[in-house]
Structures are given as C-alpha cells and as structure tokens.
Amino acid sequence: MAHEILSATNAVVTLDVALPGIVWPWLVTVNMWAKSIGTGVIFMLFVLLRMYPEQAGKLRLPASIAAFVFINIFLLFTLADLHQPFRMWHIFVYSNWTSAIAIGSVMASTFLGLLTLLGYLAWKKDGETFDKVLLWTTILAIPVTLYTASLMAQCTARELWQMPAESAQMILAALLAGSAFMLLLGGNKLGDEAKNLLGIILGLSALMAFIIYMSEYIFGPMKAEEIAATIGYVKNNGPYAVMFWVGQWMTYILPMMLVVLSRVGKSESILKLAAILALVGLAVVKHVWLMIPQLLPMS
Amino acid sequence: MQLGFLVDLHLCMGCKGCEIACKVENEVPLSTWRLRVKYVDVGTFPETKRTFTPLRCNHCENAPCERICPVSALHYLENGIVNIDKERCIGCAGCVMACPYGAIYIDPQTQTADKCTYCAHRVASSMMPACVVACPVQANIFGDLEDPTSNISKYIQKNQGSVQVRKPEKGTNPHHFYVGGGNITLNPLASRRENGHNLFNNITTLPVGGHH
Numbered sequence: 001m002a003h004e005i006l007s008a009t010n011a012v013v014t015l016d017v018a019l020p021g022i023v024w025p026w027l028v029t030v031n032m033w034a035k036s037i038g039t040g041v042i043f044m045l046f047v048l049l050r051m052y053p054e055q056a057g058k059l060r061l062p063a064s065i066a067a068f069v070f071i072n073i074f075l076l077f078t079l080a081d082l083h084q085p086f087r088m089w090h091i092f093v094y095s096n097w098t099s100a101i102a103i104g105s106v107m108a109s110t111f112l113g114l115l116t117l118l119g120y121l122a123w124k125k126d127g128e129t130f131d132k133v134l135l136w137t138t139i140l141a142i143p144v145t146l147y148t149a150s151l152m153a154q155c156t157a158r159e160l161w162q163m164p165a166e167s168a169q170m171i172l173a174a175l176l177a178g179s180a181f182m183l184l185l186g187g188n189k190l191g192d193e194a195k196n197l198l199g200i201i202l203g204l205s206a207l208m209a210f211i212i213y214m215s216e217y218i219f220g221p222m223k224a225e226e227i228a229a230t231i232g233y234v235k236n237n238g239p240y241a242v243m244f245w246v247g248q249w250m251t252y253i254l255p256m257m258l259v260v261l262s263r264v265g266k267s268e269s270i271l272k273l274a275a276i277l278a279l280v281g282l283a284v285v286k287h288v289w290l291m292i293p294q295l296l297p298m299s
Numbered sequence: 300m301q302l303g304f305l306v307d308l309h310l311c312m313g314c315k316g317c318e319i320a321c322k323v324e325n326e327v328p329l330s331t332w333r334l335r336v337k338y339v340d341v342g343t344f345p346e347t348k349r350t351f352t353p354l355r356c357n358h359c360e361n362a363p364c365e366r367i368c369p370v371s372a373l374h375y376l377e378n379g380i381v382n383i384d385k386e387r388c389i390g391c392a393g394c395v396m397a398c399p400y401g402a403i404y405i406d407p408q409t410q411t412a413d414k415c416t417y418c419a420h421r422v423a424s425s426m427m428p429a430c431v432v433a434c435p436v437q438a439n440i441f442g443d444l445e446d447p448t449s450n451i452s453k454y455i456q457k458n459q460g461s462v463q464v465r466k467p468e469k470g471t472n473p474h475h476f477y478v479g480g481g482n483i484t485l486n487p488l489a490s491r492r493e494n495g496h497n498l499f500n501n502i503t504t505l506p507v508g509g510h511h
Contacts, residue, residue, distance in 0.1 A: 002488035011483045011490035014349070015338035018330070019492075020404060021504040023395045083390025083410035083508050087370075090389050094370040101369035101393055156363035156469050157399040229488055297487045298401030299337070299354045299465075 002225050022294050027081040029287040031074050032148055033177075035108075036170070036282060038070035039145040040178020041185075042115075044201070046138040048182070048194060049131060058189045059182075060130055061122035066185060068115045075108060100154050104147035111137070111144045145174045158293035159226035165212055169289075172212075175205040176251070177282055180275035196263070199271050202278060203259035210252035213285075226296065233292040244288045250281025301379040302417060303444040303474035305451050305462075306353050308484060310438035313338055313351030320433030321355075324418060330505050331404045333415040334430055339483055339490045352484040353430075353439070356381065356402040356415035357465065357473035364394035364403060364414075372412065379444075379474060380419050385411045392507065399469045401487075407509030417441070444474060454478070 005011075045063040048056035079085050095102045114137040121130040149166035152158065179201040186195065217235075221228035234244035258274035261267070313336055321327065321334040334355040341348045358381045365373045365381060372388035375381060388411035395403045395412060406413040418428035426432075431439045442449035447456075455462050455476065463480045464473040482489040492503065 002482065002486055005482055005489050006491065009341050009483060009489070010343050011339050011341045013337060013490050013492045014340045016492075017332050017335050018502045018505045019401065020395065020507045023392050023405075023507050081391070083392065083405055084388065085390075087387075087389040090370040090387055094372075094387055096369055096371040098366045099369040099393070101367065101391055105369065151367070151393070154363065154367045154393075155396040156471065157397055157401070225488055294396075297492055298399060299487050 003228070019297055019299075022291065024081065024290060024294065026287060027077045029283060029290055031077040031081065032173075032286045032290070033283045034070045034073035034077065035145060035148065036173040036177040036286075037181050037279070038067045038074055038115075039111075039141040040174035040176070041067045041070070041181050042134070042138055042141045042178070043174060044178040044182040044198065046134055047197075047201075048190070049134065051197065052191065052194045055190050055194055057127060059186065060127065061119070062185055063182070064115060064118040064122045066181065068112070068119055071108065071112050071115060075112065100147050100151035104144070104151065107140065107144050107147060111140050114140065141174075142171075145170050155293075157298055158230075158296075159224050160216070160220070160230045160289075160293045165216060168212055169209060172205045172209040173282060173286070175201055176209065176255075176278055179205065180255075180278040183271055183275040184279075192266075195268065195271060199259045199262060199274070202274060203256050206252040206256045206259075206278065210248065210256070213248060213252075230293050230296055233295050234288065239295070240288050240292055243284060247281050247284035247288055250277050251285045252278075252281070255281075300377070300446075301444045301474065302422065302442070303358070303379070303451055303476065304355070304417065305440040305454055305476040305478060307438050307440070307454070307458075308350070308352065308477055308479035310436045311336070311351045311353060312436060312438075313349070314435060316433040316435060317353055317430035317439060320429040321415070324421070324429035325416075327413075328406060328408050330407060330509070331413070333402075333413070341483055350484050352477075352480070354400070354402070355430075355475065356398075356417075357400055357471065357475040358415075358417060360472035360474060361470060363397035363399065363469075363471060367393040367397040369393065376419060378422065380417050380422070381414075382416050382419050383411075383413060385409055385413065388412050390508070395507065399466050399471065400473075405508035410508055 041063050079088055091102055091105045117133055118130060118137060146167050149163060149170045152161035152166050153163035155161055179198045183198050217231060221231050232238055234240045255274040255278040258270050262270035315336050318335050325333060327333050334353060337352045337354055339350045362381050370387050370389055372384045373381060373394055390410050392405060403412050403414040421428060428441055431441045440451050440454050442451035444451060446452060458478045461478050463477050465485045
C-alpha cells in the first residue's frame with residue numbers, strides 16, 4: 001500500500017495548488033437525515049396499520065404530515081446544495097437516466113405527490129383509499145431511500161462508499177429513524193404491544209447498522225489503500241474520530257441498551273430517550289460518513 | 300477518431316508553461332485550475348529528486364462524471380473529448396464527487412462545473428490544445444489514438460513498457476497516458492501533503508465554488 005512506499009521514499013508535495021475543500025457539505029447530511037425520517041415513517045405506518053389497525057388508524061394524518069414535512073426538508077436542502085438552484089428544472093427536461101440524481105429526483109417528486117394525496121385522504125378520513133395508496137407509497141419509499149446509496153456508489157472517487165453496504169445502511173437508517181419517530185409521534189395512541197414492536201425494530205436496526213459500520217471500520221482498510229486512508233480520519237487521532245464514536249454511541253450502542261432496559265423495566269420513558277438519541281445521533285453518523293471520503297486528496 | 304493525451308514525465312521540467320497557457324486560453328478563474336503541475340520531492344537530503352506531474356482531465360472512455368451528471372451537461376464529443384455544457388449544468392457537484400482524478404471544479408464565477416476539455420474549441424479549428432503549444436520540450440503529446448500514424452500512437456508503441464494511466468483500478472479507461480510515471484507521480488496517496496506546499500501561501504484547501 002501507498003503508506004508503506006511513503007515511509008521508504010519520504011515523498012512530499014513541495015509545490016501544488018490548493019485542493020478543493022468539502023464538496024458536499026452539511027446540507028447533504030440534513031438531506032439524508034430528513035429522507036430517512038420521511039421514508040421511515042411511511043414504512044412504520046404501513047407495518048402498524050397491518051398489525052394494529054385500530055390504534056394506528058389514528059396516526060394516518062399525523063404520520064402523513066410528518067413524512068410530508070421531512071421529505072420537503074430533504075428536497076429543500078437538496079435544492080439549497082445546488083450551485084445553480086434555479087436550474088433545478090433541467091433535471092426533468094434534460095434527464096440523464098444513468099444518473100442516480102436524475103432517477104432519484106423523479107422518484108422523490110412522485111413520492112411527495114403520493115404523500116400529499118395521503119395527507120388529503122387522511123384529512124377526509126377515507127381510510128380505505130388511504131391504505132390502498134399507502135401500499136404504493138411504501139413500495140416507492142424503498143427506492144427513494146435507496147437511491148442516495150446508488151448516488152454515493154456512483155461517486156467512483158470515493159472508495160469508502162460501496163453500494164452493498166450503503167444500501168443496507170440507508171434501509172436501516174430509515175427503519176431506525178422511522179421507528180424512533182413513530183415512538184415519539186405515537187404517544188398514547190399506540191398500545192404497549194405496538195410500542196414494543198417499534199422498540200424491537202429500533203434496537204435491531206441499530207444493531208445491524210452498528211455491525212456494518214464496525215465491519216467497515218475494521219475490515220475495510222484491509223481491502224484498499226483508499227479505504228485505509230479514509231478510515232484513518234476516524235481512527236486514533238483522526239479529525240473525525242471523536243464525532244464518529246459520539247455518533248456510534250448515540251445512534252446505535254445507547255439506544256440498543258436502552259431498548260433492552262425499557263423492556264426489562266417496562267419503561268416508556270426509556271424507550272423515548274432511546275428514540276431521541278437515535279434520531280439526533282443519526283445526523284452525526286451520516287455527517288461523519290459523508291465528510292471523511294472528501295478529505296482525501298484525489299490528485 | 301479518439302483523441303488522447305500523453306505526457307512524457309522524463310521530459311517535463313516543471314516550468315508550468317502549460318498551466319499558464321491553459322489559464323489564459325480558457326480564462327480559468329482565480330483559485331481554480333484545469334491543468335496544474337504538481338511537484339513532489341523524493342528522498343532525504345542530499346539524496347533527493349524532484350518530480351513534476353502535469354494533471355488534467357483524463358477524458359475517460361467510461362467517465363464517472365458523464366454517468367453521474369443528471370442533466371448530461373457532461374457529454375462525449377464524437378472525437379472522444381468529454382465536454383461540458385455550462386449553460387445546462389445545475390451545479391450539483393456530483394461530477395466533482397465522482398471524478399477519481401480531482402479534475403473537475405466549480406467555477407466561482409458561473410457556479411457551474413468546469414474542467415479541461417482538451418481545448419475542444421481549438422481542436423474544432425484544427426489547432427493543438429494551448430498546453431501542447433506552450434510546452435518548450437514537447438512533453439505533451441496530443442493526437443488520435445485510433446490513427447496508428449499519429450504521434451501519440453507512435454509514442455505509445457515506442458514506449459509500450461512504460462506507458463501508464465492514473466488509477467487503472469477504477470475502470471474508467473482514461474485517454475490520458477504517462478510515460479516515465481510511477482507511484483509517487485501518479486498516486487496521490489504515495490506522497491505527503493503538508494501545510495505550506497504552495498509557493499505564496501499556506502492554504503491547502505479552498506472552498507468549493509467560492510462559498511457554501
């Protein structure tokens with residue numbers, strides 16, 4: 001690997017231009033975080049309506065509004081991140097269908113349309129039609145939450161972002177954020193069984209996501225020198241080491257422990273604390289994973 | 300026709316004439332570069348050597364920037380050049396993130412992506428790219444890779460054993476070759492980047508597009 005050559009050659013850049021800094025800033029972090037919540041809420045609403053239709057029926061309107069708001073936040077921050085936001089319409093007119101951005105934009109716009117329809121149907125209290133539309137919305141939520149993974153995978157320059165791991169992380173982030181948000185949104189509308197189910201989804205998705213992160217942290221550097229260099233930013237004294245571990249503890253380790261504790265102690269407050277930690281921590285985790293590949297010099 | 304570039308690093312002396320010619324020809328704004336020459340020093344005093352590597356867009360056959368661009372602002376010309384339509388670009392910076400060679404930048408004046416186009420406007424008028432004309436030692440060799448009688452094809456034939464591309468593992472099939480290159484010149488991870496490697500200041504990174 002390059003670092004071994006480096007120690008032998010003592011090669012140092014003595015004259016070069018300043019390289020570009022962070023290309024995709026925190027706006028993209030918020031984009032991913034909000035999308036996880038927006039799609040995750042729909043996943044959870046679908047599951048709850050199938051398993052606990054009586055209780056979950058009361059959540060049709062608030063869940064639709066929540067998903068609508070977070071998908072709008074996602075779209076707003078996507079727009080804000082563009083250097084030419086007033087040309088956004090080009091995506092729909094000059095679409096390049098090999099691009100995950102183009103495909104994702106069309107899917108996300110359709111998703112927003114369905115969410116608007118869901119909100120309207122919930123407000124009209126048309127539960128039957130709502131449930132039919134929700135099925136299609138849930139199906140569409142899967143590629144909507146996954147497309148960011150394919151976008152990251154299309155970033156050939158960023159070796160860290162591999163499609164298999166990122167797609168699993170995107171789905172798990174949606175399940176984690178959706179269950180956490182529903183636990184907070186459900187309040188006294190949901191019974192203990194429904195809350196237990198959401199707690200289990202929260203705990204298991206946290207466990208799975210944590211396993212994937214740790215696998216990449218430990219085994220990733222053994223595969224490619226670029227991954228080794230990128231992971232170096234979160235290891236030892238790397239600039240993102242503290243933030244990485246704060247994120248892992250807040251989003252995964254503590255919520256997992258709190259979910260178990262809440263089941264043992266039958267405490268709803270502990271479950272809500274786990275949900276809040278997971279939601280806040282998810283933004284930290286996403287941010288670190290977005291930033292570190294951008295610190296690597298490409299040329 | 301498939302246009303390509305070859306740089307003979309044995310010949311390059313780091314005069315940066317190509318860099319300046321490119322800046323002037325394409326009116327590249329301050330703080331951004333389509334082509335630059337990187338100096339890397341190797342060894343420990345007194346056993347040291349300085350290497351010079353001109354770096355520009357590789358005009359890949361399988362270009363990640365073209366693939367990720369949502370509006371086809373980045374597109375192939377018939378002669379193989381990966382060109383950019385700045386009027387169409389929305390500034391999503393997907394191409395900047397996708398390019399494994401760090402060859403694309405956000406123009407701070409137009410807030411759109413930009414990069415080396417092999418001076419497509421000059422090529423269309425049967426002229427050589429500005430950097431080729433400026434090079435005093437003919438280290439930049441430009442021409443049709445599909446024409447076996449072109450200078451570049453002959454050069455590649457003559458130096459078959461030492462022709463390399465940057466990051467071949469990425470599968471991009473670059474149309475930009477180097478003769479006399481090595482890990483230190485072609486792999487950015489094989490050299491340290493320390494503060495103060497600029498000639499006139501200590502700035503190592505600049506904000507993309509001038510803001511954000």
